[in-house]
Amino acid sequence: MDTSGRLGGMTRSFEKVGVVGLGTMGAGIAEVFARAGLAVVGVEADPDALERGRGHLEASTGRAVAKGRLSEAEQAEILGRVTLTTSLEDLADADLVVEAIPEVMDFKRSLFTDLDRICKPSAVLATNTSSLSVTGIAATTTRPGQVVGMHFFNPAPIMKLVEVIHTVVTEDGLADEIAALARRLGKTPVSVGDRAGFVVNRLLLTYLNHAAVLLENGLATRDGIDAAMRLGVGLPMGPFALLDLIGLDTSYEVMCVLFQESRDRRHAPAPILRELVTAGLLGRKSGGGFYDGDEPASSRADGKPSVSSVAVLGEGADEFAARLADAGFKPGYADDADVVVALSHTPVIELAAQLPHPSRLVGLHLVGDKVAEVASTVLTSPDATRAVEGLVRIVGRTPVLCKDRAEFVVDALLYPYLNDAVRMYDSGYAGIEDIDAAMRLGCGYPAGPFEMLDALGLETVRDGLRALYAEYRDPAFAPAPLLDQLVTAGVRSIRDLP
Ligand SMILES: NC(=O)c1ccc[n+]([C@@H]2O[C@H](COP(=O)([O-])OP(=O)(O)OC[C@H]3O[C@@H](n4cnc5c(N)ncnc54)[C@H](O)[C@@H]3O)[C@@H](O)[C@H]2O)c1
Incomplete structure (x- = not known):
């Protein structure tokens, strides 16, 4: 068996790709590969699910035709490249298999054991997991060096970002090859180590959770916090509107996974999330969450203030x-x-x-x-x-x-997020440009955290974090040692580091 997986040092060619699970993500991922000209084998659990998967593919490419982004002939070509099956055995000669089944570790482990048995020895196995350990999934196979994360964003045909996750046992060079493949798909890959939540979910959900904690503390209202972050920072949505969009159940589960790994209080889901989820208020998909189906309020105190x-x-x-x-x-x-x-x-x-x-x-x-x-x-x-x-x-x-609390609302939410990004970079599992690109492309933020840090000034943010730490005594608010050192050394941008 070729355990080196490097095919004698040659670069792999990915021409035939399997996608397992054709739900929300898998159908979109299959479409992305087929659009780029690769042959795709889509696998579902049973015939009914397979028909639903076919429906997703046809509907999604059909929308592109309706919008004039695709001709009918191109749609037919794309769909013609996808073979649908309920048999994993049909993946025997795939060069790469991307798994997109539900986010349950036992399901993933069992699937990867099967894929490892069925797929040719040189095949690369990838998971689209949002929060589970890629290392843990890789360890169920006899080829852990050939297992990576390939984390697409929803909707996969539209979102440009792909987080490419390597583990400590991933073969040298493989993550680069997967990143090159992602570029061939028209995506922007970022390279990330295997930490819960990778870059986007780890930074984003931690910030969203913090917003929920501040709401529970009564610092400001739901609408106030949402307006502050949208209008004050230029984010596309406020944190509560975004939590409702992502789904409070999904958000709660990701927070639990983050906390499980880090035991950091900042990752402990805000109690209000658990309460809303238990009440069945899951966000937009259940018709209510932080917002009860209503639009962000317009609680205006109209008229001229009666002061002279x-x-x-x-x-x-x-x-x-x-x-x-x-x-x-x-x-x-x-x-x-x-x-x-x-x-x-x-x-x-x-x-x-x-x-x-x-x-x-x-x-x-x-x-x-x-x-x-x-x-x-x-x-x-x-x-x-x-x-x-x-x-x-x-x-x-x-x-x-x-x-009247340290850093009020915007800075109280923004500075710890920037601090988390510095810690993430300092811990060595993602680079500055990759973290910036991930937050811009994955969340639609106007700038990445390091760009924001440069714009605000490292010292301003460091001092703000000190004030937050003095107020709340949360260790996570203490300025990251790297940030402190940069300010002390008079460095103006983290990019200026040698
Ligand atoms: N939904 C998102 O926004 C999103 C974004 C990024 C990543 N993810 C990740 O992608 C994965 C899939 O999520 P989703 O939202 O598409 O889920 P989903 O429930 O929409 O789809 C999962 C599909 O997998 C199928 N399936 C289950 N077991 C199977 C098996 N053994 N073999 C073949 N098919 C099987 C199901 O029938 C279903 O169609 C999860 O790991 C999730 O964390 C989701």
Whole structure:
């Protein structure tokens, strides 16, 4: 048997590919290979499932025809390259088999044992698992060096990203060959070591879970947090809208797998996720989750705030005060104005406590040019908060009401995510460019975490993390040692490392 798998040092050619499981992902993956001109053998568990798989393939390519992206002749060619079967034995001469059956380790192990017996010795076996251990799957075969992860994103024909996962026993060069194959499919591969959640799910779900924890802590509302991340950071969706889209059950399960591996409290699913899932509120697919089928609310405090004098303190106060003066509000002094707006990126309670009327002070943190976080302290009156909410609308920003906590909402969510990316890079299982590409292509983010770090400034993020750590004492918020060292060394971008 050729255990080297390198075929005498030659590069493999992948011409015939098997796809096992033609559900949501498998049907799309089969289509991707067939579109690139490869012969595909699609395997399903039973004839009914096979017909459903055929239906997925026909419907998906049919949509492309309807949209004018594919001619009918091309559709026929693509479908003609796919052979459908319920027999794994038909994979005997496949060069590569991609598994896309349900995310249950026992199912995968049993399938890989069968594939190992049936497939030719040189065949590469790949799993599309989102969160299970590729190493654990590889270990069930007699060819662990030829087992990799090939993690497509949903919908596979459209999403450009493929995470190519190698394990500690993957043969040298194989991950590169799979990455080259992914390019041939028109995809952008990123190379990742075998850690739960790989790059995208690990970084994304941890951030989404953090948002759920902050919601449970009452830091801000669902709509406030969603608006903050969408408008303040430019993400395509807020965390709760995205959790509903992914499915709360899937999200909960991925968090459990992450926690199982890391035992990091940050990966422990927020209790609200478990509660919603247990209640059958799984997100969009069940008609309700964080959102009850409703659209993000428009809880607007309309009308002009009923205050006449406003004092504005802090950095940027003159400009903000001028905008309010233009709108007809009288400038006031901190001691006697109807409301006191303290522009600040840190909590304002200390300042409030020094005023004769601390109930009138509200913190304001401007985020980008669309959002203003409106921070109420334990002493702030609801009237003052409402007034400042109205003032923020008058200056053309979306107010996000929150508690007076370190880094308020956007930075409290963003900085730990960036810190996680630095730790991920530092632990050596994914590179900077790959992590950036994965988050851009896998999540539709406007920039990858390292691009965001460069734009925000390493020192700003490091200092923000220190403040978060001091406030919440969560070890995960302590700046990654690498980040701290870069700041100390005066390095401006992690890319500048030798
Ligand atoms: N759904 C996603 O968004 C997504 C994204 C990336 C990766 N994944 C991963 O892809 C895999 C498949 O997920 P999915 O959402 O497509 O699941 P799915 O339930 O839609 O499809 C699974 C298919 O596998 C078939 N199947 C089950 N056992 C089989 C067997 N022994 N032999 C042949 N076929 C069998 C089922 O009949 C079903 O059609 C999972 O590992 C999942 O984690 C899913």
